[in-house]
Amino acid sequence: MNFSSAIQAHSNWKLRLYAACHGSSNDAIDMHTLAQDNACELGKWLYGTGQKYASEAQFGELKTAHAAFHRSAASIAKMIEGGKRTEAEALLSSPESEYCKLSVSVVGFLMGFKARHGDT
Numbered sequence: 001m002n003f004s005s006a007i008q009a010h011s012n013w014k015l016r017l018y019a020a021c022h023g024s025s026n027d028a029i030d031m032h033t034l035a036q037d038n039a040c041e042l043g044k045w046l047y048g049t050g051q052k053y054a055s056e057a058q059f060g061e062l063k064t065a066h067a068a069f070h071r072s073a074a075s076i077a078k079m080i081e082g083g084k085r086t087e088a089e090a091l092l093s094s095p096e097s098e099y100c101k102l103s104v105s106v107v108g109f110l111m112g113f114k115a116r117h118g119d120t
Helices: 003-021 031-035 041-047 049-053 057-081 085-093 098-117
Strands: none
Touching: 003 041, 003 057, 003 085, 003 098, 031 057, 041 049, 041 057, 057 085, 057 098, 085 098
């Protein structure tokens, strides 16, 4: 797993959602796919070859945080689609929001995995 790429991909969701808030993106967000934690590269790894790390406590914590991150991101995308762009942007901006806490958590776990196992 290239943990650096996974970190960047998850960080990019914030940019995509911000762009959707401001109507500055032609990039349609599929909320159904976004809500799935096994559709992105990290999710495929978590449910596939990453299982070799399942005995590490951090693996389970990453898997849980990653799934919650995707549900939270999909919830924000739904808000945007429903015209609640200001509210969605507030959640993206607030370090106290569930989305931001989960994003930081996922990135932190990925950085830990990268430090222990390197990028492959």
